[in-house]
Structures are given as C-alpha cells and as structure tokens.
Amino acid sequence: MGGMIDTSVIEAENAARREDLRTDYDSLGARLARRGVDIDAVKRKVAAYGVAVPSWGVGTGGTRFARFPGPGEPRNVFDKLEDCSVIQQLTRATPTVSLHIPWDKVADLKALKEKGEALGLGFDAMNSNTFSDAPQQEHSYKFGSLSHPSAATRQQAVEHNLECIEIGKVLGSKALTVWIGDGSNFPGQSNFTKAFERYLDAMKAVYRELPDDWRLFTEHKMFEPAFYSTVVQDWGSNYLIAQELGPKAYCLVDLGHHAPNVNIEMIVARLIQFRKLGGFHFNDSKYGDDDLDTGSIDPYRLFLVFNELADAEARQAEGFSPAHMLDQSHNVTDPIESLMGSAMEVCRAYAQALLVDRAALEGYQDGNDALMATETLKVAFRTDVEPILAMARLESGGAIAPVATYRKSGYRAKVGTERPVVASGGGGIV
Numbered sequence: 378m379g380g381m382i383d384t385s386v387i388e389a390e391n392a393a394r395r396e397d398l399r400t401d402y403d404s405l406g407a408r409l410a411r412r413g414v415d416i417d418a419v420k421r422k423v424a425a426y427g428v429a430v431p432s433w434g435v436g437t438g439g440t441r442f443a444r445f446p447g448p449g450e451p452r453n454v455f456d457k458l459e460d461c462s463v464i465q466q467l468t469r470a471t472p473t474v475s476l477h478i479p480w481d482k483v484a485d486l487k488a489l490k491e492k493g494e495a496l497g498l499g500f501d502a503m504n505s506n507t508f509s510d511a512p513q514q515e516h517s518y519k520f521g522s523l524s525h526p527s528a529a530t531r532q533q534a535v536e537h538n539l540e541c542i543e544i545g546k547v548l549g550s551k552a553l554t555v556w557i558g559d560g561s562n563f564p565g566q567s568n569f570t571k572a573f574e575r576y577l578d579a580m581k582a583v584y585r586e587l588p589d590d591w592r593l594f595t596e597h598k599m600f601e602p603a604f605y606s607t608v609v610q611d612w613g614s615n616y617l618i619a620q621e622l623g624p625k626a627y628c629l630v631d632l633g634h635h636a637p638n639v640n641i642e643m644i645v646a647r648l649i650q651f652r653k654l655g656g657f658h659f660n661d662s663k664y665g666d667d668d669l670d671t672g673s674i675d676p677y678r679l680f681l682v683f684n685e686l687a688d689a690e691a692r693q694a695e696g697f698s699p700a701h702m703l704d705q706s707h708n709v710t711d712p713i714e715s716l717m718g719s720a721m722e723v724c725r726a727y728a729q730a731l732l733v734d735r736a737a738l739e740g741y742q743d744g745n746d747a748l749m750a751t752e753t754l755k756v757a758f759r760t761d762v763e764p765i766l767a768m769a770r771l772e773s774g775g776a777i778a779p780v781a782t783y784r785k786s787g788y789r790a791k792v793g794t795e796r797p798v799v800a801s802g803g804g805g806i807v
Contacts, residue, residue, distance in 0.1 A: 380466035380497065381459050382786045387467070390782040391771060398777055401764040409760075412734070416765060419731050424769040428659065428723050429473040429501035429702040432481050434716055435460035438668070438706025447711060448793030454481040455492055456796065460713055462496035467782055469775035470720045473501040475702050476548070478541045479511045486547040493548070501552070502594060502656075502700060503545040507534040508558035508602070521559040521567075524576040524608045531579045538583045546588065552655075552700060553587065554629055555580070556596040560603020560610070567606060576608050577621055584622045594629035594655040594700070595619065599636060601666055612644045619653045627655025631704060632682070633662040633669075642681040649689045649697060656700030657682075659723055668706040670715045672722030679726045680758050687730035711789060717779045721766060728765050732757040 406416035435457050437446045451457040458474060465471045474493065483489050493500060507522030515533060518525070522534035534557075542553055559576065561567035580595070587593055597615040600607055609615055615628040628648050635641055648654035661669040661679070672679050689697045701723065707715045734753055741750035767777045776782040783789075 381463050382466050382783070382788060386786045387774075387776050387782055390785055391777050394767075394777040395771070398764060398767050398771065402768050405761070405764045409732070412732075414732055419728055419762075420765050420769050420772075422731060423724055423728050423765055424469070424773055426470065426724060426727055427472045427701070428470060428720055429475045429700070430461045430464055430471045430716055430720075431504075431702060431704050432457045432461065432474055432476050434703060434705060434707070435464075435712045437708065437712060439708050445708060446799040447789075448798070449789055449791075449796050450799040452796055454483060454489065456792075457481070458489075458492055458496055458498060459792075462498055463713055463783065463788055464716050464720065465496075465498060467770075467776040467779035468717050468720045468724075469770050469773035470724050471703075471716070472497070473499040475501040475504060475554075476544075476550075477504040477506060478537075478544060479506060482544070486544060490548050500545070500548040500550045501702060502554045503541045503548075503550050503552070504554045504556070505538045505541045507537060508556070518558075521572070521608075522557050523555075523579040524557070524559040524572040526575070531575060535579050535582045539586050542583075542586060542588070542591070545591075551590060552592045552594055553583075554594040554596060555583070556598065556629075557608065558598075558602045560600075560607035561605050562603060563605055569606065572608050573614070577618065580618065580622060584626060587625055589625075591625065592655060592700075593622065593626045595622075595626065596629040596631055596634070596658070598631065598634040598666065612648070616648065616651070616653055619655075626653075628653050629655045629658065629700075631658035631660070631666075632671075632679070633658075633660045633666045633704075635662075637662070637664065641678065642685050645682055645685045649685065649694055652696035654697070654699050656702065658702055658704035659719065660703070660705040668704065670705055670707070670710075670722075671703060671719035672726070676722065676726070677758060679722065680729050681754070683723075683726040683730035684733060684754065684757075687727070687733065688735065691735055713789070714780050714783065717783065721779065724766050724769075725762055728762040729757050729760060732760055732762070 409416050432454060436451055451460055461474045507518050510517050516530040523531055525531050538555060584593055595615055595618050597609045597611055598607060599610055619626040619628050630645060632641060659671045661671055661674040663674050703716060703719050705719060738750060738753045741753060771777050
C-alpha cells in the first residue's frame with residue numbers, strides 16, 4: 378500500500394512511544410473491564426471506522442476577505458491525493474477521498490484512479506458545484522442553479538450533476554452529494570414555492586439517472602451565500618426532498634449548517650428513525666457555517682451525535698448506513714495537521730459513544746431519572762480513550778502520534794520545495 382511518508386520515520390516514532398502506550402492501554406482496559414466493557418472489542422470497531430477526506434480540505438482555505446496560502450499548496454488533484462494519503466498513512470482512519478467537480482476534473486480519469494490505488498485510497502461521494510461559475514460556463518449561477526427561473530440554467534446544472542455521476546462511475550464512487558447556494562437576499566426577490574418546485578423538478582431529472590447501486594445526498598444549509606432565504610435551508614426541507622425523490626435519496630447533515638442552538642443530535646435521531654440519514658460532513662462552528670476543525674469548539678456535541686449513531690448501530694436500526702466525511706476549511710494551520718486532528722476527533726467521539734452503558738441509560742430514561750441519565754453519558758464522554766485510538770492506529774500500521782510523526786517526517790518542507798508558491802490575497806476556499 379502506497380504512502381508519502383517514509384515508514385522508517387513512523388517506526389522510529391512509534392518505537393519511542395510503544396511501551397508507554399501499552400501501559401496506558403492495559404490500565405484503561407482494566408478500568409473498563411470493571412464497567413463490563415471489553416477494550417479490545419471497542420478497539421476493533423474503532424479500527425474498522427473510516428471517515429472520508431475532502432480533496433479541497435488539503436489546501437489552505439480562507440474567509441470571504443482573504444486567503445493566506447502556506448508552503449507546498451497542492452497544485453492539482455494529484456497533489457491533493459498525495460496529501461490525503463499522508464493523513465491516511467498516519468491516522469489509518471481516512472481510506473477514501475471525496476472529490477469536488479469541476480475543481481478536481483481531469484482529462485485522464487484512469488490515471489486518477491490508478492494514482493488513488495497506488496496511494497491506497499478509494500473515492501467516496503462525488504460533490505457537484507453549481508454554487509459558483511466555472512470558466513466558459515454559458516449560464517451564470519449568480520441567481521441560482523437548480524432552482525433558477527431560467528430553464529436553460531437549470532438544465533445546465535442538471536447536466537453538471539450527471540457529469541459528476543459519470544466521473545464517479547469511472548472512479549468507483551457510489552454517491553453524489555448535491556449542495557446548492559440558491560436562495561434570495563431580499564424579501565420578495567424569490568417566490569418560495571415556485572423556487573422549491575423548480576428545484577424538485579431539476580433534482581428528479583438527476584435522480585432518474587442515478588445508478589441503482591448509488592445514493593443521492595442532499596445537503597441543507599441555513600444561510601450563505603443567500604442571507605434572506607435559502608431553498609434547502611433546514612432538515613425539514615431536506616427530508617421532504619428525500620421523500621419526494623425516492624428510496625435512493627437521503628439527507629446529509631453538515632454540523633456547521635445549523636443555528637448555534639439547534640439540537641443537531643435530535644435531527645440525526647429523527648432522520649435515523651425515518652430511514653433518511655444519508656451521512657455527515659463533520660466540522661465545528663462558533664457562530665454559523667464556520668467550517669472549523671471538528672471537535673474544536675464543542676466536542677460534547679460531537680459525542681452526542683455519535684451517541685445517536687452508536688445507539689442505532691447497537692439496535693441495528695433499519696436502513697442505517699450513514700456515510701462519514703470531513704468538511705472544513707483551514708486558514709491558520711497546516712491543513713494536513715488539521716484534517717488528521719479532525720479524523721482523530723471523530724474516532725474519539727465514536728469510541729466514547731461505544732462506552733455508553735445503554736442498558737443503564739434506558740433504565741434511567743424509563744424511570745425519569747434525568748440526573749443519572751445524563752451522568753451515564755458523561756461517564757463515557759469523560760473517559761480518556763486516546764490509548765484505544767493510538768493502539769488501533771499502531772496495529773493498523775499508522776502512527777501512535779500522527780501530528781508529531783508528520784512534523785518529524787519533514788513532509789511539508791519537502792513539498793514546499795517541489796510545489797510553486799501560491800500568491801495570497803484571494804478569498805474563499807480552494
């Protein structure tokens with residue numbers, strides 16, 4: 378299996394930490410055993426878990442005001458795959474990459490697939506882009522895409538999504554994620570009902586061409602770039618879309634696309650209950666769609682989301698098979714380090730959720746013992762599961778300490794000499 382980091386570096390860094398890790402793992406195992414938890418069983422589940430890396434995440438992101446590129450910025454999708462392979466090589470938690478078209482469009486798809494295979498990476502959901510205009514595009518998306526009043530513009534957006542499906546079929550993807558920025562910035566600018574009708578009609582055209590073994594994920598977003606109304610603005614609208622389109626259509630939940638006080642974990646529970654949870658874009662937010670590193674602001678909320686996922690897994694909920702992907706933007710950190718940190722955070726939340734005493738929790742819930750019910754969750758959340766995560770990485774050929782090992786490898790300095798410096802000053806994400 379390919380990788381960009383010399384394995385001797387990983388082995389040397391692991392050797393310096395292996396003995397301490399074994400001590401910590403055994404100590405945690407003894408404590409968990411007193412709670413009736415088999416640490417090895419938890420480790421096996423964590424080791425089998427995977428979250429996709431967004432191809433655009435390995436480049437330095439930015440705000441609407443500025444972007445400050447770092448050294449060794451990826452020049453193309455092939456560079457992006459190399460950076461993604463570093464994350465997988467060290468964390469062993471990110472086996473797939475999610476591409477964004479047209480940003481990652483290439484003439485030779487066979488070469489792209491072979492590059493991924495050589496690096497030990499597969500391809501996750503395809504992401505279409507009708508929220509910005511591509512070069513030489515005939516119709517502009519300034520006033521919308523799939524819900525645009527112009528039939529020609531809507532058709533152009535439909536054809537782009539169909540192109541994404543065709544590209545994904547060659548690469549081995551099995552899903553299409555559609556997010557649109559359509560909406561309005563002034564009261565009266567758009568007819569809410571007609572815009573939603575046009576969107577549904579266009580999406581049905583995409584859905585009809587979806588392969589039988591594919592899934593279609595639609596993503597809701599409360600605001601931005603439309604600040605008065607957004608066509609797919611909440612999980613209710615998203616659920617209606619999934620219901621209208623059919624059994625291959627599901628709702629994608631981005632943790633940053635909600636108002637600060639929205640109960641995201643309850644939304645997750647509802648979508649699981651009605652068999653329409655398609656998957657996640659993991660990130661974090663303080664004010665809105667901030668795309669901050671996963672778990673950097675509210676790790677407890679991330680844990681509560683995974684508590685719902687672990688509950689559904691334990692009771693084998695019907696139709697439960699969500700896709701997991703990171704989706705974040707980095708302005709002041711090395712993107713590879715941030716993505717490694719986020720991958721480890723979702724693994725941490727999953728491991729903690731697996732520690733919840735579900736029988737005890739159900740008893741407290743049925744007995745209306747609010748204090749002990751919440752304490753049962755906190756016992757799991759307060760448990761330091763790092764030895765489980767580190768041991769899973771070690772046994773899978775990864776790094777006990779991914780960020781420290783990455784820095785020791787000198788990868789960023791190396792690609793900094795090979796890739797031209799990117800000019801700063803532009804806004805937005807890569």
